[in-house]
Amino acid sequence: MLEAAPGVREWEFTSTADGTFYAFVEEETPDGDEEILDALSRTGIMTVPPIEFAADRTATFTLIGTSGAIRPALEELPDEMGMDVIRVGEYDRRRELFDSGLTGRQREAVAAAVDAGYYDSPRRGSIDDVARTLDVAASTAAEHLRKAESRVMATVLDIDD
Template structure:
């Protein structure tokens, strides 16, 4: 079974208000759509969210189509991260924009494989599998205002995403710079100061980019290898 790994880039008019909040507020990192149920009258979704819970709740409160939600925090000791993490159970009235986008990816012959990652750079990443002709048709009917980048095409395997941790461009730059300077050699040759100098940022910022990128890689590896 073939699959396509895609990155969606939204115009201002197409991006969901809650996703917009994730792109604009430094307290937010990402949310992942884990499961969903759609009817003509109401959409019901379960998200995993990384970022400020109060900030996310405010974004939900400001979005008119949201009818009901419940946020459940995840203990930080269980996740090993300094960021707030929680589940969001959300019920919303479907908008025309949402209908157009979901219809494109729920056409005959294709399946969207969760999760769908909504990231802080305003993009969303998802995996779609199905028959080659159907996959091609999906990319042709994505609504105006949403640009699709095809990141990978191949034969589907549930472990294919293990090395796709969705790091930001800056985090990726930090990893590459660290590798090239010998930061990961044994014994270590490069330093955070050298990485920061190459990136043109402070040592603290370089360290933060590295820690976040490393955590995403380890998290993705553990998730995919323990399923």
Template structure:
């Protein structure tokens, strides 16, 4: 079994209209896709968005292929459940992961440099078939960024904090809201503790562990 870390570079035709708007400066810091399920000629998708959720909702409303959506606000952004009609340019990705024998490890990161970053796990031949299917489409280019011999979290999940505990994520959210990460710092560990309803020492421990995991993922990438 191998684990491939891939960067898919998207040409103009392959860019989804929402992704294009983010690449062109919409106030969205991160767009992560956790699941995409085709349903005949429709698809249902679950995203997590970091940034201005009202701006993201406006992008969805202005995109013809999006038929409906539901947004659930979360710390720093929102979850988005989207139903849409896939474009012909999207079919290469659905075809690639419909081949069988591979697992797409969520999330997939849509980045402002016109790329998708994703991780797939499987045996050698099915993985080669997935990469080959995508590479056969002139609208995209696939770069293999790394190969591991055992499965693990996607790089998008690592960088985005996908392996943090719920309490660690709450601590980071409270610290961000309090201005703890502003320069100069505006909030304190005491503010985080008050928001969580715990002792300062407990809040400090949550923050240290969360920060250590995030920094380790980035430095060790």
């Protein structure tokens, strides 16, 4: 497919132990993409690989820089290009190395539990505190946390759940 793809200059695949792979693809800049590349390759901004491309024509990637550099770059992106900022904060490469696979709701539950002190030692918060934050029953909050904890532990141990 890459041989037949117009504009593709070079490619290489690297397998991983879990059966997935990384792909390096170098291509000519498609018409119209210069505006995007110019906006995102300015001084003070760094794009951190990998850039993940999905079948629905979306791309997910990390930009590092100050708000004074990133904000104007995002404003220069073409109007027809949709954009969602998923997270803003201090960059921690370790976070990118560990994908917990949590759903959005599980992540909310874990964040509420951490904020409530549920995971502190000694424990300061209760499942009822988490439930109040999430505006759900205690049994629902407990189920979200159990599923999240199960997924994280399976990921740590590299077990398919």
